[in-house]
Amino acid sequence: MYRYLTEFNTNNLPFEKIDTIIVGAGLSGLTVAKYLVKLGIKPLIITKKEIGISNSFLAQGGIATAIGKDDSPELHFLDTVKAGKGICIENNVISMVETGLEEVINLINEGLEFDKDCKGNLKLTKEGAHSRSRILHIKDKTGYYMTKFLFNQIKNKIYLITGYFIDEILTDENRFIGVVICNKSLRKVIYAKSLVLASGGYSPIYLRNTSAYKIGGDIIGNAFRAGIYLKDMEFIQFHPTALYIENQPAYLLTEALRGEGAVLVDEKGKRFIDELKPRDEVAKAIYKKYLNGEKVYLDLSPIVKKGISIKERYPTVYKLLKTYGLENQINKVPVSPAAHFSMGGIEATSYGRTSVDGIFAVGEV
Numbered sequence: 555m556y557r558y559l560t561e562f563n564t565n566n567l568p569f570e571k572i573d574t575i576i577v578g579a580g581l582s583g584l585t586v587a588k589y590l591v592k593l594g595i596k597p598l599i600i601t602k603k604e605i606g607i608s609n610s611f612l613a614q615g616g617i618a619t620a621i622g623k624d625d626s627p628e629l630h631f632l633d634t635v636k637a638g639k640g641i642c643i644e645n646n647v648i649s650m651v652e653t654g655l656e657e658v659i660n661l662i663n664e665g666l667e668f669d670k671d672c673k674g675n676l677k678l679t680k681e682g683a684h685s686r687s688r689i690l691h692i693k694d695k696t697g698y699y700m701t702k703f704l705f706n707q708i709k710n711k712i713y714l715i716t717g718y719f720i721d722e723i724l725t726d727e728n729r730f731i732g733v734v735i736c737n738k739s740l741r742k743v744i745y746a747k748s749l750v751l752a753s754g755g756y757s758p759i760y761l762r763n764t765s766a767y768k769i770g771g772d773i774i775g776n777a778f779r780a781g782i783y784l785k786d787m788e789f790i791q792f793h794p795t796a797l798y799i800e801n802q803p804a805y806l807l808t809e810a811l812r813g814e815g816a817v818l819v820d821e822k823g824k825r826f827i828d829e830l831k832p833r834d835e836v837a838k839a840i841y842k843k844y845l846n847g848e849k850v851y852l853d854l855s856p857i858v859k860k861g862i863s864i865k866e867r868y869p870t871v872y873k874l875l876k877t878y879g880l881e882n883q884i885n886k887v888p889v890s891p892a893a894h895f896s897m898g899g900i901e902a903t904s905y906g907r908t909s910v911d912g913i914f915a916v917g918e919v
């Protein structure tokens with residue numbers, strides 16, 4: 555294999571020098587940028603699309619946090635490890651449930667407003683595999699509001715380049731030195747002390763996926779050619795309920811719908827699975843139905859019976875249903891699983907270190 559996929563000569567390309575490069579402006583890249591700014595560093599964020607296009611922006615259901623009165627990080631840990639069926643790295647789970655909670659509390663103290671009830675208490679929804687209601691949300695546009703909030707906090711304190719791909723990662727004896735970036739007409743080199751890969755997952759390699767990108771996971775190829783170790787690439791999460799209309803994209807129907815009471819039914823209108831089991835189990839049960847030539851539907855009517863308005867509580871879902879003329883057929887929304895989240899990817903320590911000096915990986919990548 556050639557070390558580089560593309561042909562270039564760095565001596566002939568325009569170049570810049572910077573302290574730290576972050577690839578990606580989703581929640582993970584923006585969070586790293588926020589902490590670098592606190593350390594007095596002005597990082598450069600590079601994204602292949604404009605800021606508003608990322609999976610972080612699309613996140614609907616909300617963020618799992620053990621913040622409820624009946625909850626604790628210990629319970630969140632136990633639920634996660636149980637759903638992981640023996641393959642979780644437990645120290646990483648501890649770090650996720652503890653620092654995740656701290657981070658959410660920081661954001662609330664900084665002014666991020668999650669949905670509250672009429673008494674001013676945070677509203678928490680249930681999702682699959684969680685023994686407590688612990689999903690904080692902002693309607694069904696949680697990622698949109700969180701990403702915007704973070705970006706506004708740092709937008710004047712960073713350098714930003716949008717519309718550029720990472721062409722190649724440059725190394726010298728297993729040490730990062732820079733990147734070659736390109737758009738349709740320009741190619742240039744940026745040298746830096748360190749590189750943070752926050753470029754999201756690779757679920758778009760599957761035809762049916764819920765991702766914001768048509769092409770995704772390209773950084774995995776860059777990383778591999780640069781000698782960065784990859785791990786568990788076969789671990790992909792399939793979300794059970796993406797809209798299923800032939801030749802149409804697999805738009806997500808958030809799990810929070812099932813958390814609020816929506817049920818899965820077969821062609822005869824019969825339930826066939828506990829909808830709040832872990833996603834792999836629910837997705838497999840639906841897939842089995844399709845293998846038998848049957849279709850599966852999400853019935854949202856129990857939510858409406860609880861007095862919750864789909865239009866108010868789930869504006870993204872409502873808009874989607876309306877687009878496909880399904881808003882008056884909420885008891886029979888066709889669904890099937892779709893690739894949703896990459897659990898494998900770049901191998902990194904819990905501090906984000908990769909196998910190449912000076913290169914870090916955070917978030918879904």
Ligand SMILES: Cc1cc2nc3c(=O)[nH]c(=O)nc-3n(C[C@H](O)[C@H](O)[C@H](O)COP(=O)(O)OP(=O)(O)OC[C@H]3O[C@@H](n4cnc5c(N)ncnc54)[C@H](O)[C@@H]3O)c2cc1C
Binds near residue numbers: 577583720771773806
């Ligand atoms: C529809 C949908 C709904 C979801 N809902 C939830 C939810 O409710 N709760 C939850 O916890 N999780 C949810 N997830 C998962 C979650 O949103 C993602 O795992 C998370 O946002 C990933 O964040 P990230 O910062 O790692 O990557 P992303 O948000 O995907 O950002 C990646 C960034 O990298 C840039 N990039 C990628 N490749 C390149 C390249 N080659 N060159 C330059 N830039 C590049 C992109 O332009 C983008 O800015 C959802 C995912 C989807 C798809």
